[in-house]
Amino acid sequence: MSYWLVKSEPSAYSWAQMLKDKKTGWTGVRNFQARNNMQAMKAGDEAFFYHSNEGKEIVGIVKISKTYHADPTDPTGNFGMVEVAAVRTLKTPVTLAQMKAHAKLKNMALIKQSRLSVSPVTKDEWETIVKLGA
DNA sequence: GCCAACGTTGGC
DNA sequence: GCCAACGTTGGC
Numbered sequence: 392m393s394y395w396l397v398k399s400e401p402s403a404y405s406w407a408q409m410l411k412d413k414k415t416g417w418t419g420v421r422n423f424q425a426r427n428n429m430q431a432m433k434a435g436d437e438a439f440f441y442h443s444n445e446g447k448e449i450v451g452i453v454k455i456s457k458t459y460h461a462d463p464t465d466p467t468g469n470f471g472m473v474e475v476a477a478v479r480t481l482k483t484p485v486t487l488a489q490m491k492a493h494a495k496l497k498n499m500a501l502i503k504q505s506r507l508s509v510s511p512v513t514k515d516e517w518e519t520i521v522k523l524g525a
Numbered sequence: 526g527c528c529a530a531c532g533t534t535g536g537c
Numbered sequence: 538g539c540c541a542a543c544g545t546t547g548g549c
Binding site: 526527528529530531532533534535536537 | 549
């Protein structure tokens with residue numbers, strides 16, 4: 392079981408929309424590192440849903456409902472997608488500022504590689520954030 | 526195969 | 538709205 396974090400700009404695809412859809416294809420990734428992370432995902436793995444630009448906070452948890460497969464929106468065929476399903480909303484969103492200030496979280500891939508849209512999360516980081524969001 | 530130019534992301 | 542960081546592209 393692995394943990395991940397996926398980013399979305401609320402203006403492009405928000406957590407509210409995710410809750411409405413229940414499941415969604417995570418299309419549009421055009422970065423090799425992000426793609427590699429998606430390829431490593433297994434069904435049932437869980438991921439934080441992070442709002443970039445507006446909010447800058449983790450708002451919810453999703454799980455991988457379908458593993459990596461072709462993304463029809465990519466004409467080159469280089470990039471694929473996974474499908475994610477909404478699990479639950481965090482009672483208290485965990486902000487980027489909180490994570491930067493937290494000794495256990497300040498080395499997260501989210502912070503060190505701010506442009507990476509799909510990143511791994513360690514078990515320790517996962518549990519720390521879940522606690523902060525409770 | 527290197528590296529400069531360019532484009533995009535995302536925090537502030 | 539600006540700008541730093543960084544991934545990608547393309548010329549050589």
